[in-house]
Amino acid sequence: MEAVVTVDAAQRIVLFNPMAQVLFGYAADDLVGQPVDRLIPLRFRAAHRIWVEQFGRTRSNERRMGSQRQIFALHADGHEFPIEASISHSEGVGTKWYTIMLRDVSERVKANEAQMRLQEELHDLADSTLLAREEDQRAIAGELQQGFGPRLRALHEATAGIAEQMQPAVFTGCWRRLDAIRISLEATDRSIRRICSDLRPQLLDDLGLVPAIQWIATDFEWRYHIAVMVSADTCELDGHSSIGVLRIVQEALTNVARHAQAPQVHMMSTRWAATVRYPWRTTE
Structure with missing residues (x-):
């Protein structure tokens, strides 16, 4: 069973079901007629009021709340807790109602x-x-x-x-x-x-990642008689990242030698921000 809170156009509580009473620690009589702000942490109240008003002007009858971020509710004892909620609206004679269904997550x-x-x-x-x-x-x-x-x-x-x-x-x-x-x-x-x-590879310590990769490619060609073309952007990585990339290159070439049965390998590295990618293509 979900907690259900219904508010009017002025965002005052008109219905507070038993599950909502358990969830928030209030009796219904304590909150009916009170602003729904009492259930919302102070820093979210203004934004919540605007959001509900905007939702009321849309053609959508129901919408999930907090789709872009985690939302929080305020318990009677003052502690905050995360919730999952959806809101719907309906119109009566001269007024509008908003019903919020929520659960503690x-x-x-x-x-x-x-x-x-x-x-x-x-x-x-x-x-x-x-x-x-x-x-x-x-x-x-x-x-x-x-x-x-x-x-x-x-x-x-x-x-x-x-x-x-x-x-x-x-x-x-x-x-x-x-x-x-x-x-x-x-x-x-x-x-x-x-x-x-x-x-x-000593070259990794002496000259950096790209020369080490080029040396590995040359050694691979000599060992397995498979042509390797290296297209590598110059990039600076920390020692730990360089080691990781180098091991990936070594493992990929080993897999080519064991399984690909290809006459040549094209190895490319492209850097975006702080990442290095090595797409692989074997050519028959």
Whole structure:
């Protein structure tokens, strides 16, 4: 059952049903003949009076109230509560009546607010998890570069030095083995560099988002022999947002390689306000 309040053309209460008495905490005898303003928070009274008068001049017989914003009512004890309401008007002999049907939506509003808080908490948790993972990946990439990089280069230089001192005609077998070791070391070095780049592209920290995307596109072409065209607007994002965009680009290219079977990819970025969009188009 809904609360029903009927007012006359002067916006004085003429009917206050039992549900309205429960909802507002007034007895009907206390409000009949009183201005409806007593049920409206002070800051909304003037606007409400004008709105009702304007509604009375329209051809519409019924309209939802507060379609653009949440509306509030005023309880007898002074506290405000959110409501959902609709209004209709009718004419009698020499007068006009406005009937407002309303219900308390406090529980619904609380549930919506709780859901929004939960979504914000989940979003914050996801952000924290992403940042922690990125920091771990940055640390792992640094350890790989600093630990294995110098050692591989030292081994490469050592094998190159030994190979230079050998005459291929005399030490053919050893020279071939050293050359094979050199090739293996170079391949290992490239693999470590690629792993480090996948973990955390150095270009992102050094030059920014767009150069990092272009580098990823070039590396993708080399790996999969799929042409990538990059059309990117220059944009400045914070580190967290840049990482997010970069991961989206990497994941999208990975999906292209696995599922699209396309000879080329066109990657575009366009910035509006504080957003960056990357529409994707694969071309057969």
